[in-house]
Amino acid sequence: MKTAVAGAGHGGLVAAALLAKAGHDVTVYEKKKREELGHDWEDRFTFSLLSEITGKEIDGNSWRYRGDCAFVSPSYKTRVIINYSDENRQKIMERKYLINELVDFAAESGVKFRFETEITGAYIRENRVSGIKTRGETVEADLVIDAAGVFSPVRMSLPEDFGIEKELARGDLFYAKRAYFNKTDGDMPDVPFEVYLCHDREQGLSWCCINEDSVDILIGRIDPLDDGKFEKCAENFRKAHPCIGDKIIRGGQSAVIPVRRPLALMTAPGYAAAGDSAFMTTPMNGMGIDLSLKAGRLLAETIIKNKNAKPETLWEYNRKFHALYGGMTAKNEGLKNSLLEVPGEGVDFLFDSAVIQASDLAGAGAKTSIVSLLGKFIRGMKAPGYFFAIIRGLIKGAGLKKALESAPRDYDLKKTAEWQKRTEQNTVKVTRK
Numbered sequence: 001m002k003t004a005v006a007g008a009g010h011g012g013l014v015a016a017a018l019l020a021k022a023g024h025d026v027t028v029y030e031k032k033k034r035e036e037l038g039h040d041w042e043d044r045f046t047f048s049l050l051s052e053i054t055g056k057e058i059d060g061n062s063w064r065y066r067g068d069c070a071f072v073s074p075s076y077k078t079r080v081i082i083n084y085s086d087e088n089r090q091k092i093m094e095r096k097y098l099i100n101e102l103v104d105f106a107a108e109s110g111v112k113f114r115f116e117t118e119i120t121g122a123y124i125r126e127n128r129v130s131g132i133k134t135r136g137e138t139v140e141a142d143l144v145i146d147a148a149g150v151f152s153p154v155r156m157s158l159p160e161d162f163g164i165e166k167e168l169a170r171g172d173l174f175y176a177k178r179a180y181f182n183k184t185d186g187d188m189p190d191v192p193f194e195v196y197l198c199h200d201r202e203q204g205l206s207w208c209c210i211n212e213d214s215v216d217i218l219i220g221r222i223d224p225l226d227d228g229k230f231e232k233c234a235e236n237f238r239k240a241h242p243c244i245g246d247k248i249i250r251g252g253q254s255a256v257i258p259v260r261r262p263l264a265l266m267t268a269p270g271y272a273a274a275g276d277s278a279f280m281t282t283p284m285n286g287m288g289i290d291l292s293l294k295a296g297r298l299l300a301e302t303i304i305k306n307k308n309a310k311p312e313t314l315w316e317y318n319r320k321f322h323a324l325y326g327g328m329t330a331k332n333e334g335l336k337n338s339l340l341e342v343p344g345e346g347v348d349f350l351f352d353s354a355v356i357q358a359s360d361l362a363g364a365g366a367k368t369s370i371v372s373l374l375g376k377f378i379r380g381m382k383a384p385g386y387f388f389a390i391i392r393g394l395i396k397g398a399g400l401k402k403a404l405e406s407a408p409r410d411y412d413l414k415k416t417a418e419w420q421k422r423t424e425q426n427t428v429k430v431t432r433k
């Protein structure tokens with residue numbers, strides 16, 4: 001089977017490698033040069049997943065631990081501190097190392113690469129995706145794996161009757177800029193990693209992470225950033241932490257992160273998306289590496305098991321993705337969007353009155369006891385409008401999870417369209433400007 005992978009996204013590289021290992025003819029088409037792949041910064045994800053996939057040990061120089069974390073309310077009055085234990089302390093890895101490991105793994109598995117090749121869209125013949133169009137040629141393929149990121153030209157050029165969403169709503173994306181500044185003295189604060197919610201009273205967040213040798217600053221907003229915004233935030237952080245220098249020593253790139261539920265429909269005849277092209281991130285924190293890697297592996301395993309990439313096989317991948325991961329990760333879209341709907345003073349109230357606590361922010365899956373919920377309810381009822389906005393978000397999120405996890409068993413465009421509508425009914429829209 002001839003497979004074209006659009007873009008050297010993480011999930012596409014994993015699927016490419018596993019399919020090539022199983023004897024498929026796979027080529028990755030990537031617009032950048034190999035040495036330009038990946039960002040010049042570090043990311044958090046599950047390292048064991050990477051070694052499990054590539055079968056290789058991780059180089060000890062490629063990562064470091066991140067310190068304890070403080071979530072800061074918009075007024076700066078309340079800081080919710082998360083002290084990590086040794087077992088669950090956050091580890092961050094160089095993105096360039098990660099992407100190089102995946103490219104090497106794919107190449108060693110027999111995948112061919114065409115770097116500096118920009119894809120312009122899908123090649124459609126007889127109502128199926130039959131390849132890709134690049135600047136200059138049409139490449140025919142039995143399967144196209146879309147790993148070309150948020151603005152994938154392949155997804156954007158699919159025929160409407162495949163039912164795959166193209167339009168994004170406000171709040172679905174985070175416009176981010178991230179850079180590492182020099183550090184002018186050696187002091188390390190007790191809590192080196194600060195995350196500011198609704199920072200500067202704007203819809204989004206910022207972080208400031210003081211490392212031994214540098215300071216990592218990120219700002220993310222749901223509306224496009226203007227040029228001065230990043231410098232203004234860095235200047236604010238400098239007032240609180242005079243050790244932040246004014247030279248950018250790494251990074252400095254702008255990028256977009258999907259922060260919404262994954263696409264309900266992410267496959268069509270001859271087409272399957274994996275990674276940011278299908279918005280596979282956790283909405284609250286924009287983490288998408290684990291999900292991309294898992295999606296790539298699931299896609300390849302499903303094709304190998306069925307010995308084909310027929311629409312029914314791709315649908316099995318689509319359905320299983322939601323049952324295993326999509327529903328769970330989409331769950332907190334409701335909470336994220338309802339927090340975006342609440343103005344800064346509302347977020348202050350939720351922090352100051354301990355409706356939002358360390359246990360809510362420490363990570364997904366933390367259990368909340370009835371006693372703690374009751375306490376939140378009593379405190380939250382001092383401002384019921386804000387409190388119920390959050391509760392509504394949580395309820396909608398639970399409904400979205402349930403809807404995504406109950407996809408129709410068979411691939412049938414009428415049934416899948418009805419199911420997609422059901423998932424949309426469980427979303428919280430961002431209307432506040």
Ligand SMILES: Cc1cc2nc3c(=O)[nH]c(=O)nc-3n(C[C@H](O)[C@H](O)[C@H](O)COP(=O)(O)OP(=O)(O)OC[C@H]3O[C@@H](n4cnc5c(N)ncnc54)[C@H](O)[C@@H]3O)c2cc1C
Nearest residue numbers: 007009010031043044118119148149255275276287288289
């Ligand atoms: C600032 C920032 C911090 C983040 N931090 C984390 C984190 O700590 N942990 C985490 O899990 N996730 C994090 N993420 C999210 C994470 O980067 C993505 O979710 C993840 O990389 C999956 O994306 P992808 O591989 O599918 O797509 P991408 O990484 O966007 O890769 C797409 C590839 O396709 C190529 N491409 C695009 N268009 C074309 C075209 N027309 N023709 C050919 N090639 C094309 C691109 O050049 C690129 O190589 C962060 C994102 C940002 C922006």
